[in-house]
Amino acid sequence: MTTVDLRPLDASEAGHSGVTLAVDIGGTKIAGALVDATGRLLVSARRPTPRGTGGDEVMAAVEEVLTELSGAPEWASVRRCGIGSAGPVDASRGEVSPVNIAAWRGFPVLERTRAALARLGAPVPAVLVGDGVAMTAAEHWLGAARGHRNALCMVVSTGVGGGLVLDGRLHPGPTGNAGHIGHISVELDGEPCPCGSRGCVEIIASGTSIARHAGFADAAATAEAARAGDPKALAAFDRAGKALAAGIAATATLVEIDLCVIGGGVAAAGDLLFAPLRRHLETYAALSFVRHLEITPAALGTDAGLVGAAAAAGQLLDV
Structure with missing residues (x-):
């Protein structure tokens, strides 16, 4: 199935x-x-x-x-x-x-x-x-993707995962991994990822990676520093937003989603993540049939x- x-x-x-x-x-x-x-x-x-x-x-x-x-x-x-x-x-x-x-x-x-x-x-x-x-099923049932027929839902936390709703139906794929956007490569010669590839969205945009790139203990500390104007912290969130935008745009181009819902601990940073993501998406989502793509925070939080x-x-x- x-x-x-x-x-x-x-x-x-x-x-x-x-x-x-x-x-x-x-x-x-x-x-x-x-x-x-x-x-x-x-x-x-x-x-x-x-x-x-x-x-x-x-x-x-x-x-x-x-x-x-x-x-x-x-x-x-x-x-x-x-x-x-x-x-x-x-x-x-x-x-x-x-x-x-x-x-x-x-x-x-x-x-x-x-x-x-x-x-x-x-x-x-x-x-x-x-x-x-699981997150996709929840958001389409009770959350931000309710009523949408074509959507990508993402978890940006310790790792980066995702799931797809296509034509109003959950699409997990034969092994349950369809929509696993965290391991789309967005930097062809980028940093090695634990999955074995290079330059994956996860190795750039996960909370762990954001903190490491900025030199802070965790994503929450990085967000606090970014709100205070720390340039390294702001650059780390911008870099994460760019990687997410590239991965989301590639997914939208492939399967024509009109909505991307983003949850997880990193999404709690709010505009520190969403503002650069939306800005970079204007560059990556260039084709006419993906320009309308909407980015929205998840509604259901940690549950x-x-x-x-x-x-x-x-x-x-x-x-």
């Missing part, structure tokens, strides 16, 4: 009654929530993503989140599970190899999560999607990954 109908979940639908368990796995945090059929988070939990450890230790953090959620009264009503993970993912095999989680390469997260759920008394169906696809994992589960699992 390469496209998915994005009709909203409805509590009145017999097939979508009960609660959805959502898991959001990223380079800095692992979050989980129990989500109702309207997209409301009933209870949530999170752990930092372990660094410098093996794959089992990272999975242990996922299981800690699940165990905490299992103590909630709503756990008894869980009917399905959606897992959104940093990519690349292989949804067809249930495996993940996140660029920003070095311990996981071909890690069978879907199988391991199903086993953990069975141990916790909830042997429910589960599905895996990339975090960009988009969890809401989207729940939305994907409701759409992909017949329970």
Whole structure:
């Protein structure tokens, strides 16, 4: 299956009654929530993503989140599970190899999560999607892309991911990686990227890369310095905006999207990111059929990954 109908979940639908368990796995945090059929988070939990450890230790953090959620009264009503993970993912095999989680390469997260759920008394169906696809499902269901038929939704955070809505339908692709804009190369002889390529959008525009280029501890500190007029910090955001503009324009030219929604921690910098992005987009989106492209912040904030994992589960699992 390469496209998915994005009709909203409805509590009145017999097939979508009960609660959805959502898991959001990223380079800095692992979050989980129990989500109702309207997209409301009933209870949530999170752990930092372990660094410098093996794959089992990272999975242990996922299981800690699940165990905490299992103590909630709503756990008894869980009917399905959606897992959104940093990519690349292989949804067809249930495996993940996140660029920003070095311990996981071909890690069978879907199988391991199903086993953990069975141990916790909830042997429910589960599905895996990339975090960009999850965010896209959330924003098209309840957020800034609602009502749009052709859109790119992006997460700009520790990494850069994305997902596509084409002709009103989520388009994850055969392995769940369609729309993964973070690994489009925008500098042909640029810095090597952990993915193996060079000059990728992510190696320039992620929060980690912005901070490194400016010489600050993290993206938040870089944004604070930029607001105070620090030239290195401002240059780092301009550089990130240029890379994003090039990647977005290339995507729009290929598939004719009319909207790009941007969320994630870096998007919280507001005009520090969006102003240079829109300015550079005027140069890169030069053809007549992409000049109308609209750039807008995501509406759902940090909960988009969890809401989207729940939305994907409701759409992909017949329970």
